[in-house]
Amino acid sequence: MSWLITGGAGYIGAHVVRAMTEAGERAVVYDDLSTGIAGRVPPGVPLEAGSTLDRGRLDEVLAGHGITGVVHLAAKKQVDESVDRPLHYYRENVEGLRVLLEAVTAAGVPSFVFSSSAAVYGMPDVDLVREDTPCAPMSPYGETKLAGEWLVRATGRAAGLSTASLRYFNVAGAASPELADTGVCNLVPMVFERLTGGAAPRVFGDDYPTPDGTCVRDYIHVVDVAEAHVAAARALGTRPGRDLTLNIGRGEGVSVREMIDRITAITGHDRPATVTARRPGDPARVVASADRAAAELGWKARHDVQDMITSAWEGWVRQHPEAARH
Secondary structure (H helix, E strand, O other), X not given: OEEEEEOOOOHHHHHHHHHHHHXXXXXXXXXXXXXXXXXXXXXXXXXXXXXXXXXXXXXXXXHHOOOOEEEEOOOOOOHHHHXXXXXXXXXXXXXXXXXXHHHHHHHOOOEEEEEEEHHHOOOOOOOOEOOOOOOOOOOHHHHHHHHHHXXXXXXXXXXXXXXXXXXXXXXXXXXXXXXXXXXXXXXXXXXXXXXXXXOOOEEEOOOOOOOOOOOEEEXXXXXXXXXXXXXXXXXXXXXXOOEEEEEEOXXXXXXXXXXXXXXXXXXXXXXXXXXXXXXXXXXXXXXXXXXXXXXXXXXXXXXXXXXXHHHHHHHHHHHOHHHHOO
8 A cells, every 4th residue: 555644754753654664565755844854754755745734735645646545643732832822723633634634535545544642531530541431632732633533533434434543642762863752842852851951850740649649641652653553554454444543552650750760760860850830731640541452453562661761862862962961
């Protein structure tokens, strides 16, 4: 098959492209390069610049490359920014998806994998989040992802499109240093940034109902996330008309304090964390049940937290050489 990877020059997207090509699938990247980096795209993989809001450009690329499946990762993803700019997020994430699905169905493309998020769940009061756990997103970003799932599912049923929505949890790590995350929106790079600047890592609240009082999250290596996309893409091809919604996580909770302790040990930056006030809307615990992904895809995460931090740190030091000097 020939897969169009929207957002394929981004952090997660570039890993999906690499996993697809290593699995013997043909990949074409479609990215507006607003945050993506062209250098992440492997040699030999076509890079088509364009927006998911541009129907004419999408039609051209889908037809020109004979696309038979789409993996849609292109989206705005900063929770705080989505609160400040909800109209922008709905336009990019929901309207962009609508236009893309319109082009996909018009072209007769049979398979569609949607990059969703655990943000659709909001603050679930359960030990393990399952796919049937009620969704109550707490930000416009999470709302756009849930609305995206609705759009994908409804379009699939109406048009006979095989679909999968992958809800992944806290992504970290890198397959190689040059593919590392360049943003500072998640815990691991946020701690790296503080340590590089000689500042103490911050813990937002230590009075949660968890073993050490700090929030507990399910961290998953970006390589495992990428392999889940390959498995989902192939699963759609084996049984037309499939409609999958799957958690992509490890099913293991790690507290913020535990993560910071591991990061300081691995990086050699031995600086105690400081505790500040809670951030509004942070749930105490969000940990995935990944049983359905194992059953439907035969997929299971292979990498542990040590792998995530070590590989992410190698990428951080490549971008910030001063981090290695402490």
